[in-house]
Amino acid sequence: MSLSTAPAPVSGADRIAMVRARALAIRRSAFTMVHDAGLGHPGGDFSAADILATLYFGVMRYDTKEPRHPDRDRFIMSKGHCTGAFYSVLAQAGFFPEADLKTYMKPLSKLNGHPNRNYLPGIETNTGPLGHGLPVAVGIAIAGKLSAKDYRTFVLTGDGELQEGSNWEAAMAASHHKLNRLTVIVDRNRLQQGADPASRDKPLCVIANTIKGKGVSFMEDNVSWHHGVPNAEQFAQAMKELI
Amino acid sequence: MSAATHSASRPNEGLYDCRDAFSKTLEALAEANDRVVAVVNDSVGSSKLGGFKKRWPERLVNVGIAEQNMVGVGAGLANGGRIPFVSCASCFLTGRALEQVKADVAYSNTNVKLCGQSPGIGYGELGPTHHSIEDLAWLRPLANLLVIVPSDPWETEQAMCFAAAYEGPVFIRVSRYPVPALQHKLDRIEPGKAEVMRGGDDVAILANGVMLHKALQAADVLAEQGVSARVVNMAWMNPLDIEAIIDAAGTGAVVTVEEASVRGGLGGAVAETLALHRPVPMEMLGFPGFAPTGTVDFLFDYFGLSAAGISSAALKAISRKG
Numbered sequence: 001m002s003l004s005t006a007p008a009p010v011s012g013a014d015r016i017a018m019v020r021a022r023a024l025a026i027r028r029s030a031f032t033m034v035h036d037a038g039l040g041h042p043g044g045d046f047s048a049a050d051i052l053a054t055l056y057f058g059v060m061r062y063d064t065k066e067p068r069h070p071d072r073d074r075f076i077m078s079k080g081h082c083t084g085a086f087y088s089v090l091a092q093a094g095f096f097p098e099a100d101l102k103t104y105m106k107p108l109s110k111l112n113g114h115p116n117r118n119y120l121p122g123i124e125t126n127t128g129p130l131g132h133g134l135p136v137a138v139g140i141a142i143a144g145k146l147s148a149k150d151y152r153t154f155v156l157t158g159d160g161e162l163q164e165g166s167n168w169e170a171a172m173a174a175s176h177h178k179l180n181r182l183t184v185i186v187d188r189n190r191l192q193q194g195a196d197p198a199s200r201d202k203p204l205c206v207i208a209n210t211i212k213g214k215g216v217s218f219m220e221d222n223v224s225w226h227h228g229v230p231n232a233e234q235f236a237q238a239m240k241e242l243i
Numbered sequence: 244m245s246a247a248t249h250s251a252s253r254p255n256e257g258l259y260d261c262r263d264a265f266s267k268t269l270e271a272l273a274e275a276n277d278r279v280v281a282v283v284n285d286s287v288g289s290s291k292l293g294g295f296k297k298r299w300p301e302r303l304v305n306v307g308i309a310e311q312n313m314v315g316v317g318a319g320l321a322n323g324g325r326i327p328f329v330s331c332a333s334c335f336l337t338g339r340a341l342e343q344v345k346a347d348v349a350y351s352n353t354n355v356k357l358c359g360q361s362p363g364i365g366y367g368e369l370g371p372t373h374h375s376i377e378d379l380a381w382l383r384p385l386a387n388l389l390v391i392v393p394s395d396p397w398e399t400e401q402a403m404c405f406a407a408a409y410e411g412p413v414f415i416r417v418s419r420y421p422v423p424a425l426q427h428k429l430d431r432i433e434p435g436k437a438e439v440m441r442g443g444d445d446v447a448i449l450a451n452g453v454m455l456h457k458a459l460q461a462a463d464v465l466a467e468q469g470v471s472a473r474v475v476n477m478a479w480m481n482p483l484d485i486e487a488i489i490d491a492a493g494t495g496a497v498v499t500v501e502e503a504s505v506r507g508g509l510g511g512a513v514a515e516t517l518a519l520h521r522p523v524p525m526e527m528l529g530f531p532g533f534a535p536t537g538t539v540d541f542l543f544d545y546f547g548l549s550a551a552g553i554s555s556a557a558l559k560a561i562s563r564k565g
Contacts, residue, residue, distance in 0.1 A: 126350050132343065135312040135314070141319070142320060144323055147323065
């Protein structure tokens with residue numbers, strides 16, 4: 001089974017435009033999910049949208065028909081509360097039907113408030129409590145090194161999440177084991193894509209300078225949208241802006 | 244820790260440290276299957292993994308003194324197709340990294356083998372920070388996680404081999420307290436299957452780990468007094484052998500014995516089962532709280548975890564029969 005980004009990578013300006021369109025679609029989808037569920041974390045969904053779109057539609061190799069392909073690139077959503085964006089990107093990438101997003105947090109839905117790898121394809125580990133993603137990613141990267149595989153491992157953490165000590169335990173181990181196929185992305189304002197990992201002998205941390213609530217005027221940089229839920233008027237206004 | 248903890252008052256002849264069976268079996272498993280790896284928190288010595296390290300240095304993943312990361316790394320190694328045996332003093336593995344054990348291993352249902360070394364009060368005089376009498380109560384409610392408390396070298400080896408072949412999370416309690424090799428009735432261990440070590444009709448003593456041989460000694464003491472005691476090996480805490488517990492209640496009196504807190508471990512599991520299915524008089528032996536200073540043998544005797552203490556608890560349970 002071949003691994004590729006979905007859809008087939010395109011280059012230059014087209015690629016950037018495509019990733020932007022995906023990020024916008026993730027925001028619209030996530031906000032609709034939060035609105036319908038009456039629950040969620042839209043601020044963090046929005047700041048993560050560009051990062052997720054870039055990874056799933058520009059960087060990572062995966063096969064939605066064989067989601068546990070041994071050579072796949074791994075993505076770990078350490079800020080596990082941002083499932084609005086995470087489920088949206090997985091559905092858009094083709095891991096499960098977009099129609100399933102309508103069940104977000106409904107009774108017995110596979111789309112729990114926090115991701116579960118046994119409910120849905122495309123999820124590597126169950127997150128929710130903060131500071132769990134990086135240690136698991138370090139293990140995945142060590143396994144890749146032991147097996148001489150070239151897959152890459154990406155972790156998205158929140159910036160507040162870095163206060164959890166387990167991240168620093170993992171960071172020391174990542175450096176010690178020279179995990180050059182591991183990339184940590186900190187969701188913190190503005191995205192910077194890193195250098196070619198082949199030229200490094202150590203793990204990479206990308207500080208993504210993002211904006212919480214990005215894309216909707218009344219949500220940007222407003223902490224009350226960490227887990228705010230829009231009323232009908234706010235939802236309509238946001239959807240007007242997210243085009 | 245040195246063996247001096249035990250040897251001062253107790254000859255070690257004919258007795259075995261289950262960690263030796265652990266490390267020997269892990270090496271055999273690693274030889275047979277290159278997916279097997281060990282993950283440690285600098286605990287190469289206390290896990291007796293010096294031999295493993297010499298043979299497969301690259302397959303011994305030492306994350307340093309960082310137990311939360313250690314358990315997460317185990318889950319990641321499983322994701323990458325490895326069979327990780329995460330080995331660490333049980334007090335740190337289950338206490339410090341409990342949330343990782345819950346989320347990354349049990350809830351994520353990953354193929355991680357957790358090996359809690361020197362559990363119970365195995366560290367003796369080092370005290371309650373290093374004791375792990377709470378681990379069974381902490382781990383027993385975690386769905387998906389199989390929990391095995393081997394009683395001797397054979398059962399430790401069996402648990403290790405089972406864990407390597409089984410696809411899913413397993414916790415094995417690996418004792419350091421010297422125990423004799425027991426005469427087992429089963430050819431091999433089976434998930435959730437208790438083992439009747441000795442038949443008896445007046446009382447049933449349910450024990451696991453290093454307490455099993457003491458329960459057998461207690462049955463000898465009781466036999467001299469004309470009391471027929473059944474001894475059941477409850478190595479499996481999860482899944483639990485409900486039928487064996489209900490059968491045991493058929494004797495009319497039940498005693499549980501464990502190297503763990505009396506709250507939430509084997510005693511708790513048996514009490515839950517009896518309350519729901521067949522209530523009978525019951526005595527629970529274990530530790531009522533943090534242990535005072537003392538050698539392992541002193542503490543066992545102090546809390547009645549001895550042939551004398553167990554037999555006296557059995558007589559008490561019998562006296563409470565209606």
